[in-house]
Amino acid sequence: MEADLIITGGTVLPMTPGAAPIPDGAVAVRSGSIVAVGPAAEIASGQRDAEVLDADGGLILPGFVNTHTHLAMTLIRGVAEDLPLKEWLEDHIWPTERALMNADTVALGTRLAAAESLQAGVTCVCDMYFHAQRVIDEVVKAGLRAIVPESLIDLPTPSCPTPEAALACQRDLLERYVNHPLVVPAVAPHSPYMVSAANLVKEAELAEEFGAPLIIHLAETRWEVEKITAEKGVSPVAYLADLGILSERTIAAHCVHVSEADLDLLGEFEVGIASNPVSNLKLASGLAPLPQMLARGLKVAFGTDGAASNNTLDLLRDAQLASLIYKGITGDPTCIPARTVVEMLTIGGARVLGLAEKIGTLEPGKRADIICVALDRPRAVPAYDPFSHLVYAARSADVTHVVVDGRIVVRGRELQTVDVPALLVDVRTATETLRQRIQQ
Ligand SMILES: [Zn+2]
Numbered sequence: 317m318e319a320d321l322i323i324t325g326g327t328v329l330p331m332t333p334g335a336a337p338i339p340d341g342a343v344a345v346r347s348g349s350i351v352a353v354g355p356a357a358e359i360a361s362g363q364r365d366a367e368v369l370d371a372d373g374g375l376i377l378p379g380f381v382n383t384h385t386h387l388a389m390t391l392i393r394g395v396a397e398d399l400p401l402k403e404w405l406e407d408h409i410w411p412t413e414r415a416l417m418n419a420d421t422v423a424l425g426t427r428l429a430a431a432e433s434l435q436a437g438v439t440c441v442c443d444m445y446f447h448a449q450r451v452i453d454e455v456v457k458a459g460l461r462a463i464v465p466e467s468l469i470d471l472p473t474p475s476c477p478t479p480e481a482a483l484a485c486q487r488d489l490l491e492r493y494v495n496h497p498l499v500v501p502a503v504a505p506h507s508p509y510m511v512s513a514a515n516l517v518k519e520a521e522l523a524e525e526f527g528a529p530l531i532i533h534l535a536e537t538r539w540e541v542e543k544i545t546a547e548k549g550v551s552p553v554a555y556l557a558d559l560g561i562l563s564e565r566t567i568a569a570h571c572v573h574v575s576e577a578d579l580d581l582l583g584e585f586e587v588g589i590a591s592n593p594v595s596n597l598k599l600a601s602g603l604a605p606l607p608q609m610l611a612r613g614l615k616v617a618f619g620t621d622g623a624a625s626n627n628t629l630d631l632l633r634d635a636q637l638a639s640l641i642y643k644g645i646t647g648d649p650t651c652i653p654a655r656t657v658v659e660m661l662t663i664g665g666a667r668v669l670g671l672a673e674k675i676g677t678l679e680p681g682k683r684a685d686i687i688c689v690a691l692d693r694p695r696a697v698p699a700y701d702p703f704s705h706l707v708y709a710a711r712s713a714d715v716t717h718v719v720v721d722g723r724i725v726v727r728g729r730e731l732q733t734v735d736v737p738a739l740l741v742d743v744r745t746a747t748e749t750l751r752q753r754i755q756q
Contacts, residue, residue, distance in 0.1 A: 317352070321369065322366045324360065324371065326373060326374045327339050327340070328343060330353055330678045331377060341353070341376065342358075348683055349680075349684060350682050350683070352680060369688070372692065373691055373692065374692070375689040375691065376687075377678070377687060378662040379437060379675070380439065381441075381631075381668075382442065382631045382665070383569075383591075384620070385623075386623075387425065387462075388417065389429075389624045391743065391747055392623075394627055395408060395624060396624075401536070402539060412750065415750075421746055423450040423451075424742055428739060429623065430734065431458065431739060435731060436628075436629060436715060437687040437712055438631050439720045440665070440671065441462050443455075443463065443465070446473050448466035448485065457733065458731075459498070461498045461499075461720055463501075464499055467482070468483065468506065490503075498721060502523070503528060503529075503530050504519075504532065507534065508555055509544060516556070517561070520563075527565065529669065530561065532567070533568075534571055535552045553578035562581065563585055564586035567587075569619060570591070570592060571609075574605065579605070579608060582609075587615070590617065590619040592619045594638075597641075598625055598627075610652065615664070618634055633712060636707055638657075654703040654707040658703050658707065662677070685721065686719040688715070689715055690716045691714075693714065695711075
């Protein structure tokens with residue numbers, strides 16, 4: 317079949333179950349879909365008019381999937397550091413957001429996050445923020461695939477004065493973004509402790525009506541578990557299960573403080589778990605029982621969380637750190653091996669987001685979300701095993717080309733869709749008052 321884009325000149329990691337790397341492989345793309353994967357000589361034969369993207373001896377693999385973030389929070393990267401979650405959130409993050417975040421700054425922060433994500437090899441994100449229409453406009457312009465909800469809490473938000481207004485906004489987006497090539501609209505009640513039972517149920521009903529993802533923070537801190545257990549008599553996970561909130565469309569961020577019974581429920585309802593190891597470590601919230609989740613076959617992958625608690629959107633860095641931390645705390649060097657980490661970054665992330673039919677592997681029929689990772693630095697030579705190289709030696713700065721939905725969005729490390737120098741000027745200007753206040 318005639319292709320319009322061929323990514324070639326490297327080792328292809330299809331990431332389909334058990335598939336071996338294809339040395340000197342290639343991927344052919346037509347109208348944004350992968351049409352062939354295999355040895356370069358085979359793929360190239362008979363192709364005359366296709367554009368060729370050369371991996372230059374590097375790796376060709378599916379783009380990384382960031383299963384939980386708050387894109388626009390890039391603007392408050394580094395605003396408050398070395399504080400416990402509750403004080404960090406209530407005394408610093410929320411007041412700063414109230415002062416800084418409006419429709420225009422959300423758009424600017426999202427543009428910054430999209431640029432950072434794409435250059436780090438992230439081709440799909442699950443966002444959770446406000447002014448969703450502006451978020452959608454920015455990710456579409458940047459060429460980043462995204463699940464985008466309008467978030468709901470019981471208090472006024474930067475975009476919606478009431479939960480009813482947030483519900484109306486969500487319904488409007490769910491109606492208008494059916495089958496969009498890049499955007500999946502969603503609902504997102506913040507957490508069991510910031511949203512009433514009645515509003516949680518309304519959110520679940522709306523998600524059910526449209527078959528949409530429901531994104532929620534869950535069992536992030538010990539404080540949350542104690543509060544919900546004291547008020548409801550059960551754990552946060554059991555509380556959501558009792559309310560009928562959990563389903564295979566639920567994307568639960570964190571799940572740090574979960575019991576064996578909670579893990580049973582997460583498995584039973586096929587909940588997607590977005591684990592945010594760096595954010596959880598930085599806020600000293602704890603660490604999710606990732607090895608147990610994986611051993612049970614739960615849908616679990618990595619997220620960065622927002623840049624205010626990370627402080628980057630560098631998903632590869634976070635996955636690398638996680639892979640080492642769990643070896644250290646379990647005393648088991650076989651814990652979460654390198655190939656599993658790369659699976660979690662790609663097809664595992666797609667599974668958590670309910671997008672495994674569409675992205676996450678390189679195989680005919682899937683959308684072309686593809687990255688190339690260079691092997692041209694001293695730290696990359698020799699690279700005997702591509703999985704071990706990606707997890708223990710590579711840096712996200714080694715990502716050279718990024719294709720999303722068949723569109724080349726990063727070429728030779730240069731973002732093609734956003735004017736990065738102008739963006740950095742705009743961000744510095746928009747955050748100047750905040751910088752002066754913080755540095756006083
Ligand atoms: Zn979060």
